[in-house]
Amino acid sequence: GNSVTQMEGPVTLSEEAFLTINCTYTATGYPSLFWYVQYPGEGLQLLLKATKADDKGSNKGFEATYRKETTSFHLEKGSVQVSDSAVYFCALSDRNDYKLSFGAGTTVTVRA
């Protein structure tokens, strides 16, 4: 079956630090890959996505590249802000049924 593994948190950073959250997946076929973000007290927001190998998704300074050879979709941001403090979820959807499979989530705290 499909599964997503992402690095465990919590991750604590200082403002302007570089952020990487690792995500690897197992899937049959060619899934689409997503990062969702959950800010405190809010729901899941789509952050970025990539639908095929070598695609790069980007939004709000975050980037992730769909690496088929390493089955990975690591999230990166070059300079984090306090407002980036949130829980980040990696997810995939199978093109057969499109239901999302989520990773466990990584809590990121950015300190001023």
Next chain:
Amino acid sequence: EPEVTQTPSHQVTQMGQEVILRCVPISNHLYFYWYRQILGQKVEFLVSFYNNEISEKSEIFDDQFSVERPDGSNFTLKIRSTKLEDSAMYFCASGVTQETQYFGPGTRLLVL
């Protein structure tokens, strides 16, 4: 920017009672979903709905669960006889296509 909305934000109920969780998807979306997240666990797919019928459901979605789109705008999840283990955050999602899903803020259900 249009959003998926969910009501109530919190619900407390007694074991064995029926609950109905309500969602208003984004207006031009055609695909609808329910997910849940038990505290400390991954977000799990429950059911997908398209063209007024269930397209896919998980093992969790047993006979005590049902979904309905009663009036063309609301999308509801009913749990007929709640159990303690139904306590979770329930997320509704919708999409214009199957590929990208937009989530609501969630309803936190507590079964006592």
